[in-house]
Amino acid sequence: MPPIPPAVLTPSAVRTAATRLQSIQRQLASQSGSTSGQRGLNTVVTAGNNKKRMVAQKKHKVAIVGSGNWGSAIAKIVAENTKHYPDVFQEEVKMWVFEETYLLPSSHPRYDFSKHSQPVKLTQLINELNENVKYLPGIRLPSNILATPDITDAVKDATILVFNVPHQFVSKICDQILGHNLPYAKAISCIKGVEVSSEGISLFSDVIGRRLGIYCGALSGANIANEVAQEKFSETTIAYQPPKDIPKEQEMPKEYPPVDHATFKTLFHRPYFHVRCISDVAGVSLGGALKNIVALAAGFVDGRGWGDNAKAAIMRVGLLEMRKFGKMFFADTCRTSTFTEESCGVADLITSCNGGRNHKCAKMMVATGKKIEEIEEEVLNGQKLQGTSTAKEVNEFLKMRGLEGEFPLFTAVYSTLTPILMHIVRGGWSANPCRHYRDPQGRVHR
Numbered sequence: 001m002p003p004i005p006p007a008v009l010t011p012s013a014v015r016t017a018a019t020r021l022q023s024i025q026r027q028l029a030s031q032s033g034s035t036s037g038q039r040g041l042n043t044v045v046t047a048g049n050n051k052k053r054m055v056a057q058k059k060h061k062v063a064i065v066g067s068g069n070w071g072s073a074i075a076k077i078v079a080e081n082t083k084h085y086p087d088v089f090q091e092e093v094k095m096w097v098f099e100e101t102y103l104l105p106s107s108h109p110r111y112d113f114s115k116h117s118q119p120v121k122l123t124q125l126i127n128e129l130n131e132n133v134k135y136l137p138g139i140r141l142p143s144n145i146l147a148t149p150d151i152t153d154a155v156k157d158a159t160i161l162v163f164n165v166p167h168q169f170v171s172k173i174c175d176q177i178l179g180h181n182l183p184y185a186k187a188i189s190c191i192k193g194v195e196v197s198s199e200g201i202s203l204f205s206d207v208i209g210r211r212l213g214i215y216c217g218a219l220s221g222a223n224i225a226n227e228v229a230q231e232k233f234s235e236t237t238i239a240y241q242p243p244k245d246i247p248k249e250q251e252m253p254k255e256y257p258p259v260d261h262a263t264f265k266t267l268f269h270r271p272y273f274h275v276r277c278i279s280d281v282a283g284v285s286l287g288g289a290l291k292n293i294v295a296l297a298a299g300f301v302d303g304r305g306w307g308d309n310a311k312a313a314i315m316r317v318g319l320l321e322m323r324k325f326g327k328m329f330f331a332d333t334c335r336t337s338t339f340t341e342e343s344c345g346v347a348d349l350i351t352s353c354n355g356g357r358n359h360k361c362a363k364m365m366v367a368t369g370k371k372i373e374e375i376e377e378e379v380l381n382g383q384k385l386q387g388t389s390t391a392k393e394v395n396e397f398l399k400m401r402g403l404e405g406e407f408p409l410f411t412a413v414y415s416t417l418t419p420i421l422m423h424i425v426r427g428g429w430s431a432n433p434c435r436h437y438r439d440p441q442g443r444v445h446r
């Protein structure tokens with residue numbers, strides 16, 4: 001074997017490295033189901049859609065229900081694409097805002113004393129400044145986003161509804177929408193959480209679908225909103241698999257382009273936001289909900305200063321519990337690969353355990369000894385933690401079934417009993433209960 005020459009930074013070495021990097025990028029992009037960048041998207045999506053677009057007489061109208069940190073970042077993506085694909089979508093995107101007043105800081109570059117010296121309605125500020133100054137400050141929103149405080153106005157005539165609100169508000173919002181949505185509208189839930197009631201546990205895609213009588217899929221991924229809004233690269237997963245036998249009134253009229261994976265890719269994919277479409281709605285929804293519990297645990301670990309190895313152990317156990325939960329309670333559709341291979345699974349877990357709000361607040365809780373709700377109030381400026389209520393809701397659900405012991409990490413987070421976490425981290429919990437287990441019906445899962 002010839003000796004390896006010393007690394008010299010010649011122009012040709014740089015060119016070779018650049019070519020290799022480009023090829024890796026292309027490979028990554030093709031794994032996310034698209035060639036790189038917007039040009040690739042055009043080729044893939046419009047090629048598939050062109051025929052459909054040529055025959056479509058009507059365009060989809062898209063509404064965003066929610067305008068928080070992620071709601072606004074997703075509205076930005078969607079509005080960029082409705083503008084980019086005028087054959088498929090109406091350009092204007094209405095964004096529903098839970099109205100409140102906001103006092104614009106005098107340090108804001110577009111502060112005008114004559115308009116902003118008193119608190120102003122948030123919708124008014126968003127429409128005037130093209131910026132959600134409270135929930136996504138510093139990010140210019142496309143001018144085709146129209147903020148509205150009226151939920152019925154927002155969803156009127158919309159054929160695609162994108163739900164993006166903290167999970168505790170979904171049911172009430174659906175009650176307000178009911179009767180005002182098109183019966184054939186389709187929805188995507190970007191919500192990370194689960195609903196627990198005496199009847200059991202539900203995904204928000206199902207809650208929305210059931211309450212409004214429409215089909216709803218899910219979008220979730222390693223997507224810290226501020227990074228996405230700054231157009232830093234990320235991937236996401238969309239799950240959409242409507243049943244074949246839907247009632248006649250729910251069928252999308254033929255005048256519209258069909259709503260399928262290609263259409264959702266056209267709506268959500270950006271050069272900086274790569275979309276992969278799959279069918280496992282339960283896996284995508286559960287990944288987004290359950291990783292928030294694990295992120296709290298990771299925050300406790302960092303707050304205690306237990307180190308990166310301990311945090312990695314928590315993440316490993318957390319991922320196993322997430323998968324186990326999915327397989328145990330949504331066995332018919334949930335796939336292991338959704339947790340281990342998709343952005344909505346392992347990647348979201350990693351990003352959330354490092355840079356998410358749940359992690360940050362849990363870490364501060366340990367450091368300051370304050371209640372996490374106090375910290376949420378003090379540092380999040382109105383944004384909402386989802387992990388604390390999800391930990392409680394999941395615990396209620398497990399407790400009702402006598403299954404808390406099957407999910408020691410989820411249970412420990414809820415109880416915030418650090419000794420249990422310590423026990424897991426130190427290896428006291430050496431057996432791997434996730435490898436195989438019996439479900440309540442006595443079936444063995446691996």
Ligand SMILES: NC(=O)c1ccc[n+]([C@@H]2O[C@H](COP(=O)([O-])OP(=O)(O)OC[C@H]3O[C@@H](n4cnc5c(N)ncnc54)[C@H](O)[C@@H]3O)[C@@H](O)[C@H]2O)c1
Binds near residue numbers: 068098135192223
């Ligand atoms: N922020 C992120 O980085 C991020 C990323 C991916 C997914 N998510 C998920 O997206 C969902 C929405 O999160 P977000 O970050 O947009 O919200 P957020 O945390 O910024 O929450 C604030 C939003 O809640 C609204 N709100 C407050 N009180 C309300 C009420 N009573 N009724 C209705 N709305 C009310 C506010 O007006 C604001 O729009 C969550 O499930 C979250 O887990 C968030």
Ligand SMILES: O=P(O)(O)OC[C@H](O)CO
Binds near residue numbers: 192224292295
């Ligand atoms: O900030 P968090 O903890 O709500 O997490 C944000 C996103 O879900 C990360 O993908």
